[in-house]
Amino acid sequence: MTATDAQRATAWQVQSLLMGYPDPPLLERLPLLSAAVTTLPDAIGAPLRTTLDHLARTPLTELAADYVATFDHRRRFSPYLTYFTYGDTRKRGMALLRFKHAYRQAGLVLDDAELPDHLAVVLEFAASGDAAVGTRLLIEHRAGLELMRLGLHEHGSPWAHVVDSVCATLPPMGRRDHDSVARLAAEGPPEEEVGLAPFAPPEYMPAGRGEPR
Structure with a gap:
């Protein structure tokens, strides 16, 4: 069953909340999220039910x-999509x-924090901002998303199922995508290029941030 635009928006909203830091407000929303997931095609909703069940118990x-142990202390599971493409290099600032x-073109102002x-x-942007642009951003970083998904599964993380659901909202990967994943797994993100001038203001540069959250 192919998801409708409304179902994909619902899925992205639930996925966005589940990929955030777990706190009391999130747990309070679990019944609402569980109800929303029942409206989704099984390929998208079933993985989310697995994570929701884990959170509930x-x-x-x-x-x-x-x-924190998963996303703050392991670069392999970085939730920051440009990290997989650019590492902690200055080129990441432009990305x-x-x-x-x-986000600004869609009228959304992001918290600088x-x-x-x-x-x-x-995912929040794709759900409530511009679905087409949000989808494009996810597809452009599909290799990193897939590498994160595989790593989370290998680690036995409950968040692996959320990423399964995200990938189920996107077109199937092609040969080029699989080649990119294999290359990224073998080589890792790029390292800093010596002497490269910054391409973005310092506040958008990853240097000095340490391990990604």
């Missing part, structure tokens, strides 16, 4: 600790500006 302190500009390429932010 796991203490909040344990969820929070697991989230971040592209995200910001896309969060980088614009966080998967939860991109």
